[in-house]
Amino acid sequence: MSEVLLSARGLTKRFGGLAAVNDVTLDLWRERIHAVIGPNGAGKSTLTNLLSGDLAPTSGSVVLGGRDTTGWSPERISRAGLGRSYQKTNIFLPFTVWENIRLAAQSRTPRAARWLARAADVRESNERAERALELAGLAPRRHHVAGAASHGEQRQLEIAMTLATDPQVMLLDEPLAGMGTAEAESMVALLLRLKKQHAMMLVEHDMDAVFALADHLTVMVNGQVIASGTPQQVRADANVQAAYLGVDEASHG
Numbered sequence: 001m002s003e004v005l006l007s008a009r010g011l012t013k014r015f016g017g018l019a020a021v022n023d024v025t026l027d028l029w030r031e032r033i034h035a036v037i038g039p040n041g042a043g044k045s046t047l048t049n050l051l052s053g054d055l056a057p058t059s060g061s062v063v064l065g066g067r068d069t070t071g072w073s074p075e076r077i078s079r080a081g082l083g084r085s086y087q088k089t090n091i092f093l094p095f096t097v098w099e100n101i102r103l104a105a106q107s108r109t110p111r112a113a114r115w116l117a118r119a120a121d122v123r124e125s126n127e128r129a130e131r132a133l134e135l136a137g138l139a140p141r142r143h144h145v146a147g148a149a150s151h152g153e154q155r156q157l158e159i160a161m162t163l164a165t166d167p168q169v170m171l172l173d174e175p176l177a178g179m180g181t182a183e184a185e186s187m188v189a190l191l192l193r194l195k196k197q198h199a200m201m202l203v204e205h206d207m208d209a210v211f212a213l214a215d216h217l218t219v220m221v222n223g224q225v226i227a228s229g230t231p232q233q234v235r236a237d238a239n240v241q242a243a244y245l246g247v248d249e250a251s252h253g
Helices: 044-052 074-079 097-106 123-135 151-163 181-194 207-213 231-235 238-245
Strands: 004-015 018-029 032-037 059-064 082-085 169-173 199-203 216-221 224-229
Touching: 004 044, 004 199, 018 032, 018 044, 018 199, 018 216, 018 224, 032 044, 032 207, 044 059, 044 074, 044 082, 044 169, 044 199, 074 082, 082 151, 097 123, 097 151, 123 151, 151 169, 151 181, 181 199, 181 207, 216 231, 216 238, 224 231, 224 238
Parallel strands: 032 199, 032 216, 082 169, 169 199
Antiparallel strands: 004 018, 004 059, 216 224
C-alpha cells in the first residue's frame, strides 16, 4: 500500500542573496517515482542535497519515515533509510562489482562486538549485498572489475551499492546521463522494478525516460516550483510550455 515516506515543506536554500531553492514542498510515496525536471541552474541538485543532508536548509523542514531529519548529517539520514546516487559515478574502480556492493552493505552491519572478524565472513553484509546484486541485475557481472564495466553497468553498480544500504527512499541524480539507447532502456527497466519497494525521486534530463517512469512531475525554474502534478497535467501546463517551448503572449500576435 502506498504511503508517504518523505515530506519536504517550504524548503529554501539561500547563498547570500541568491535563493537556489525557494519554498519547495513535495511528498515522496512508496511505489511511486517522482521526477524533478527543469533547465540547468533550476535548483534540482540543490534540492536533492537538501533532502539528503549534504546541505542544510536556510528554512523549511524534511520528514523521513515519520522523523524530522532537518539539519541531520548525511550519514545519519542515510542510516534512517535514505539512499542516493550522484551525477558523477561514485564507485571503487579497481574493485570487483561484488566487492563494491559488499563494502556498501558493510556500512549497515554493526561491527563493535566482532571487530577482528574478516569482512568477507560477516553473514549479514554478504546477504544484504547478494540481495542488492540480484535486484540490480548484476549477478552475472559479480566478478568483473568495476573499472572495466561499461558506463551503463557502472551506473547500475552505483544503484546496487545504494540498495545494499537498505534504503526506503532513493534519490537518483541523472542516472541515465551519458547512456546510449540500449543502456537507457535497461536502466528504465531497473528503476521500474525498484519502484515496487521504494519511494523514488528522479532528477533527469532525458524526457523520454521521465515520461516513461514518472508517476508525478515537479518542474523547477530559478529555484522555484512552477508546476507539479501528473505527467499529463504538467504537459498541458501553460507555465511549463512557456519555460520549455517559448510559448508566450507574443505567439498570439
